[in-house]
Amino acid sequence: MSDALATRLAALTPEQRARLRAALPGARPDTGEPTPGQLRLWQVHHQVDGRPVDVVCQAVRLTGAPVDLDLLAERVRGFTAAHEALRTTFATSADGTVRRVVHPELPPRVTRVRCADEAEAHAVALRLAAEPFDLAGGPLLRVALAEGPAPDRAWVLVAVHNLVFDAWSFELLLDELARETGPAAAPRPFGAFVRDQADWLRGPExxxxxxxxxxxxxxxxxxxxxxxxxxxxxxxxxxxxxxxxxxxxxxxxxxxxxxxxxxxxxxxxxxxxxxxxxxxxxxxxxxxxxxxxxxxxxxxxxxxxxxxxxxxxxxxxxxxxxxxxxxxxxxxxxxxxxxxxxxxxxxxxxxxxxxxxxxxxxxxxxxxxxxxxxxxxxxxxxxxxxxxxxxxxxxxxxxxxxxxxxxxxxxxxxxxxxxxxxxxxxxxxxxxxxxxxxxxxx
CATH class of the missing domain: 3.30.559.30 (Nonribosomal peptide synthetase, condensation domain)
Incomplete structure (x- = not known):
């Protein structure tokens, strides 16, 4: 590898490296049809020019005890690796067909900030949500971990597109952040739900x-x-x-x-x-x-x-x-x-x-x-x-x-x-x- 190429690769963001890995031979992202709900959200995203209509924006305040933000960042990345929905982007073919693309790796965007108070933390979360999401490139999960004005105050600020996340998913994320010891439970993949839904729709029910x-x-x-x-x-x-x-x-x-x-x-x-x-x-x-x-x-x-x-x-x-x-x-x-x-x-x-x-x-x-x-x-x-x-x-x-x-x-x-x-x-x-x-x- 030339020094110039090594320098260019080192300068890539985690998201850019994930896209490059997915494009390499042998890296085969899974693809499939979106659910009817996902297809509607995809259409709305383009109808409103990418404005955050269907974006989950949550501020999680942590008070009363100091927290290890490095550990929380590790939990967020592990959660993304474990759940295929958070490693999903949406591709459009020449005929306009939308497909789910599940990448082997697609790290979330995790940043560290410092906030003086609640208002500043909320402003950071809203900026995360307002930045347009690239549905084809991803990632569709952004998290800012904010240190507060005192050791016993911090925030986890979450902005994620509804295409890959809902209120129940948010509770599962909080469960993972709160998990004390031992490995996380093996989740059922979102793709299995999609297949089950399609089979159910074709059946008598x-x-x-x-x-x-x-x-x-x-x-x-x-x-x-x-x-x-x-x-x-x-x-x-x-x-x-x-x-x-x-x-x-x-x-x-x-x-x-x-x-x-x-x-x-x-x-x-x-x-x-x-x-x-x-x-x-x-x-x-x-x-x-x-x-x-x-x-x-x-x-x-x-x-x-x-x-x-x-x-x-x-x-x-x-x-x-x-x-x-x-x-x-x-x-x-x-x-x-x-x-x-x-x-x-x-x-x-x-x-x-x-x-x-x-x-x-x-x-x-x-x-x-x-x-x-x-x-x-x-x-x-x-x-x-x-x-x-x-x-x-x-x-x-x-x-x-x-x-x-x-x-x-x-x-x-x-x-x-x-x-x-x-x-x-x-x-x-x-x-x-x-x-x-x-x-x-x-």
Whole structure:
């Protein structure tokens, strides 16, 4: 090897070296079709010119004990090596076909920074997310490990494209960072999930799912009203209106659902239904809702985009009480869960909404995955899902229960809605939550 070539090779970044290794003879990346969900995300990425609409941006604060950031960097790299989704890029052929490309090696981008406070750490994470992702070249995972102003304060700042990662994957990453000793459990590869999904769709359960969702979305209500007309393509600039509710209200909503043999999710969905029925002027409400996509054996260890966005159709509110809404929501949820493996992107429905998903303008998120306390090297973990200034849907209502009550936000497309409109909707949602709690206590 010439000195000039050796110098050029030494100057390559880890990501560039991984691409070079993948191109060498004998390095054969695996390829395969993307899932319907991945294909939609790939299309959206290009519709919005690479803006971070579908990018996970999380700030993990570590406090109360010093942590070894070198060890955390090693864990992140090992996690990437173990999970093929994080070594995946997306190639496009001449005819426009998109393929998953799984590389033998594709290290994540891991950097070290120093942050004086929380605001600076969040700014670093947002810069990581805002930098356009190269879907064909990768890597699609970026992590900044930030030293804080004191030895017992640090941050793990994560920006990763949804094409290879979802909320469950984030919990698996945190589990790996918190792992104390011994080897990590061998994960199931994402490619196995893709093959299983394709087989399921061709089988009787897949056909039954297609028929169920087509019927469930028939004669669906019109999308919710907006302050300005919808247009394509959408830029998806967004903002959030945050809200909180005390533990007394959260406990009452959960307890009222439990009395109806329903989950807390159904209780909060009933509150969202009441708010959106008022907002849209009809009791017939069609919402998108997220399911983990991990209802088959072995999928609980899979890192990747398994998240599924499915409809929940809410129609018969009975007398309009919170109790009646919970019962109706429980019935709709249970019926839909039997077909939860069916990709929402494949649902054959007349309803078509301009934007990032053909079926949904409004989505409800209920996330209690991170409700339990977690520690990394003795440090307490606090996570924050950061506002990237984008909107995945016209409206997204997110509810995060915790020991001190509920934190949440309403994310909205600023091209469609004025802040004042969404603030009124958020205030009405919290007011209806208080009313539901009062009803439950009577």
């Amino acid at each position: 897949g056909r039954a799912g297609a028929a169920y969702w087509a019927a469930e979305t028939a004669a669906a209500p019109a999308p919710l009203p907006t302050d300005r007309p919808r247009a394509e393509p959408a830029r998806r600039d967004g903002a959030r209106i945050a809200f909180t509710l005390p533990a007394s209200v959260a406990d009452a909503v959960a307890a009222s659902a439990q009395r109806e043999a329903a989950t807390a999710y159904a209780g909060w969905l009933a509150v969202a239904w009441a708010a959106l029925a008022e907002f849209g002027g009809t009791e017939d409400v069609l919402l998108g809702t997220f399911t983990t996509g991990r209802n088959r054996q072995g999928t609980d260890t899979v890192v990747g985009y398994l998240l599924n966005v499915l409809p929940v159709r809410l129609r018969d509110a009975g007398t309009g009480t919170h109790r009646d809404r919970v019962r109706a929501a429980r019935t709709a949820i249970r019926a839909g869960l039997r077909h939860a493996s069916y990709p929402g992107e494949l649902i054959d429905a007349d309803r078509r909404v301009p934007g990032t998903h053909p079926l949904f303008d409004a989505v409800f998120v209920f996330d209690n995955l991170g409700a339990d306390e977690r520690r990394v090297q003795g440090a307490q973990v606090t996570t924050a899902d950061l506002d990237k200034g984008t909107a995945r849907f016209d409206l997204t209502l997110a509810v995060y229960p915790g020991p001190d009550g509920v934190a949440g936000w309403l994310e909205f497309d600023t091209a469609l809605y004025d802040e004042a409109t969404v603030r009124r909707l958020a205030e009405r949602f919290t007011a209806l939550a208080h009313i539901a709690a009062q009803e439950a206590e009577q």
